């Protein structure tokens with residue numbers, strides 16, 4: 150496959166995904182990968198990503214010494230993108246300098262040479278690309294040609310086809326570069342002769358074989374289904390390999406959305422034919438949450454309660470099968486596995502200090518299981534594609550994310566407060582149904598309602614009311630790390646507000662959250 154060396158650009162995962170979209174396996178590795186690991190990966194091509202650094206600053210990241218010589222000797226073509234191109238130019242004896250005028254945004258470039266291989270399939274001489282850089286190549290390394298220039302005359306594409314080195318100053322992986330995908334394809338197929346072997350059908354077959362080899366033909370495995378896409382797809386896949394030696398549980402902690410238990414249990418049993426036990430832990434969990442209103446404390450209580458339920462489930466499986474389950478299936482995805490460099494200014498590496506996150510619903514490593522993680526190499530959109538070929542319904546695959554601690558982080562304060570959860574469920578259901586009916590659900594990354602622990606004065610049917618206030622949230626995002634609030638038409642907001650106040654007893658005010666992340670987070674707690 151193709152190795153993408155990560156030098157910290159916000160687009161590195163996108164490069165890896167684009168290569169996979171072309172049918173070629175690609176993995177993202179740190180830019181300072183060692184010579185040994187590079188050789189072990191046996192890449193058919195290498196892409197050097199962009200990054201926030203400047204090549205002429207002491208200590209800026211580089212590839213290992215002898216990297217280019219090794220690639221040339223072994224006919225491994227190298228494509229540098231942005232910082233990656235500057236690295237090629239500088240390390241091979243050219244010159245990189247700060248631009249007189251930084252170039253940011255979409256701009257036209259012009260192909261300069263008849264001999265270019267990067268643009269050999271281009272019909273037009275001009276194309277629009279996405280540029281974002283403060284340094285530029287001012288002198289080519291020996292043997293290189295200029296393939297394209299910007300309007301200001303900057304060198305935006307250079308190549309030395311004889312040695313297999315190519316550089317693009319812009320980002321071909323973003324959709325704002327209109328011929329970007331074509332250029333990536335030319336690099337992969339015409340220049341690097343990569344084979345198209347990455348398809349979800351092959352992943353499915355490969356993973357089934359891998360799971361069979363890992364677990365053997367006697368061991369039992371267990372899996373906690375959350376109602377989300379990842380655990381459902383992971384369990385469906387493992388079920389194909391293990392059959393009824395896989396035991397799934399779905400824990401209803403009393404913090405689920407309207408009718409959620411019935412909805413997901415029907416899906417698991419009737420559509421996916423998974424062997425799943427529903428554990429009704431709502432009374433036990435809610436009892437533990439009584440009087441708890443600190444957000445962090447709530448998360449910890451819910452996490453601990455979940456682990457207790459899971460341990461009891463393990464015992465149930467043991468006594469019903471006579472076997473101790475030794476494997477645990479988890480829906481870990483590729484972005485959780487890769488050690489990518491965080492984009493500049495992001496708090497990616499430190500996000501767990503903001504909320505004790507993403508472990509609720511997950512399980513601690515010391516439960517004594519060997520992990521089965523069939524989605525470890527996949528991005529979210531690939532998991533959806535894999536789910537689709539296993540006949541997981543599309544509606545389900547497109548569901549918005551739902552946090553492990555459930556509605557507890559959406560009822561501010563004590564979740565057991567009289568009627569709070571019931572009110573929130575009704576409001577959320579009306580809101581989400583309206584989003585679906587208006588064709589907005591798939592345009593939004595996540596949407597939900599929040600119950601506020603206050604009352605406000607209203608007038609309904611000529612009477613004064615003193616009732617609850619709810620907030621609605623809808624955001625767009627690519628990964629949940631940053632988010633923008635969704636700009637609804639005022640008419641939609643007006644209608645949803647009217648419906649909620651008319652249909653839900655005890656609500657007389659609806660607010661819409663217009664804060665992005667940062668400074669807010671997506672959930673309110």
Ligand code: XMP
Nearest residue numbers: 506507509550551552553554629670671672
């Ligand atoms: P925040 O609120 O931190 O949320 O901006 C980012 C995304 O993560 C979800 N979320 C969680 N998911 N366990 C989860 O599995 C959690 O404890 C948790 N807390 C927040 C949230 O819904 C959003 O999609």
